[in-house]
Amino acid sequence: MTTANHSSPDNHPPDELLIGYSAGSLPLSQALCISAHLEHCNTCQRKLQRLNLVGSALMQQLQPSPTSARLKSSILDQLDNLIEEQTPPPSGTDSSVPRCLRQFIRGGYHNLNWKRVSKDISRIELCRDNNGARVELLKIRPGGAVATHTHLGDEYTVVLEGSFSDEKGLYQRGDFLRRDHNDRHTPVATHDRECICLAVSEGPIQLTGFFSRLLNPFIRRTHAG
Ligand SMILES: [Zn+2]
Known part of the structure; x- marks a missing residue:
């Protein structure tokens, strides 16, 4: 997840919304707002990465299994890919639109x-x-x-x-x-x-x-x- 605007905004979502976003429990409409903010905010991107790590560690504790380490590493790889993704927008797309x-x-x-x-x-x-x-x-x-x-x-x-x-x-x-x-x-x-x-x-x-x-x-x- 990257953006041309590297300065972080001053007003951020409260932690409970980021936690809900990380857990996938927010309504779609709220998640859209969080996503749009994240595209402009390095601070919240880092916070979200930490929350995702905590969530995945908790999942591992709750459901111990021989494959959990591999599963965790696979989830983290996918998150990294998501965050690093830099594919150019399709032609005709305004790149200033989140x-x-x-x-x-x-x-x-x-x-x-x-x-x-x-x-x-x-x-x-x-x-x-x-x-x-x-x-x-x-x-x-x-x-x-x-x-x-x-x-x-x-x-x-x-x-x-x-x-x-x-x-x-x-x-x-x-x-x-x-x-x-x-x-x-x-x-x-x-x-x-x-x-x-x-x-x-x-x-x-x-x-x-x-x-x-x-x-x-x-x-x-x-x-x-
Ligand atoms: Zn933020």
Whole structure:
């Protein structure tokens, strides 16, 4: 797993998510966010390698058998291959798109069928997880703002292009954020360029601004559909 961007992001997934990722127990939508972050983050790649080693050692203790050493070495070889894999993307693929998302984004971000949802925001749904979580890309125009909102479920965000800020800080390429229903926030893209984020929402968002009473029933219906 390699990337052209060698500087590590400042905001990382919490350990319990990396442990779940290592164990293969995360929902696909969360695993996609972790994968997208890992492609930008050497720190978490190293942490994941250690977790994988611990997991494989635990498995060995639980199921001792004459073949376990060989099995462990085979698993580690496969992990190494996965991490070192540097095959070039197929022609027509935008190399700035994380590898884990290329199955959804074949011709680059600008060839997607973006749907405009406000003067500042466009979105496109990539897929739905079995747990109902919506996996989508959000595009915020330079300086554009997302309406102030909270979440009825958890929301996971990974910055793919550009940067944005909210009440808690500035988030740049590769940064991973998890927000829950206690977080009320107003993301604003920085002025120099548009911002594209991978966003997974496990429940509808709840607008808290002036138009919230009018718009919230509509948002809930859209999310359910
Ligand atoms: Zn990280």
